[in-house]
Amino acid sequence: MQLNNRQLNVIRWDIKRRGVTSVSLREDLFDHICCLVEKEMEQVPDFKLAYLKVIKQFGSLRVLQIKTDQEIDRSNWFELFIKMATYFYVFLYLITAIIFILIPTYLFFHDFNIWYSLVSLPIGILGFVIPFTRVDYKKFDIIPFKDGLSPVNIKI
C-alpha cells in the first residue's frame, strides 16, 4: 500500500520533531520508516496504528542521531590521523632526499672530495625523484603506498 502525500508529510515532520538533525540521516530514516509503515498497512490498513507500531520499534531517534554522529566523528578522526601520517611520511622522505643532495654539494665545495660526492649525489637525486614516481599526473594525486590500500590520496 502506497502512502499519500499527507501521510508522508506527517512522517517527515515527526522524524524532524524527534531530534534527527542530519538531513542525510533523516532521508534514510524517512524512507525506511515509510517502507515499514507500508508493509504494516498491508496487515492493518490504519496509518496511525501502523506508524505508532513502527516508531515504537525504532526507539529513540535522537539517540540514533547521536550514535551516527559519533560514528562519523570517529571515522573522520581516523581519516585525519591517516592523512597526517601520510603527509609526515612524504615530508620525511623529502627532507632525507634534500639532505642527501646537500651532503655531496658540501663535500664538493668544501673538501673538493670528488669521489665521495660522485657516489652520494646520485643517491640524493634518486631519493628526491622516487616519491614523485608514484604521482598520478592525470589526477594530481600522490599515491603514498604501493599496494593501494591507503584510504587517503594526497591532493597536490
Place this chain on the structure above:
Amino acid sequence: MHLRNMYICRMHSSELVKGTLKTIILNLLSNNGKMYGYEITQSIQDITKGEINITEGSLYPALHGMVAEKLLTTESVVVDNRVRKYYKLTKEGKVETKKKLNEFSEFIMIMHGLLNLKPVK
C-alpha cells in the same frame, strides 16, 4: 531496555554480529551493486532466515561511518514521492571488502582450530 535493543542486533549472538556488521554490509553491497537501508535489513533477514536481524540503530551509524571513511557512496533516487538513498561501494570500499573477507576467513580458521569445533548437524 529498548535502548539496549536498539543498539544490539536482535539475534542469538549479538556480540558476534556487532563485530562483523561492516563486513556483512560491504559483502552485500559487493554482491548486489547498490542497496538502500531497508533493503539491506530485509536481505540479511532473508539470507539468514531470520536468525540475524540488523536493527536500524546499528545499520545507519555503520553506513554513515563508512560513507565518512569513503568506503561507500550514495545515490539518491525519487521513488513513490520520496527520496530513496542507495549505497554503493567506492573503489576503496571494494578493496576494503576483499581485505575484510580475507581477515574474517582467517579468523574463522583460527577459531576453528582453537575451539576444536565440530560441524553442526
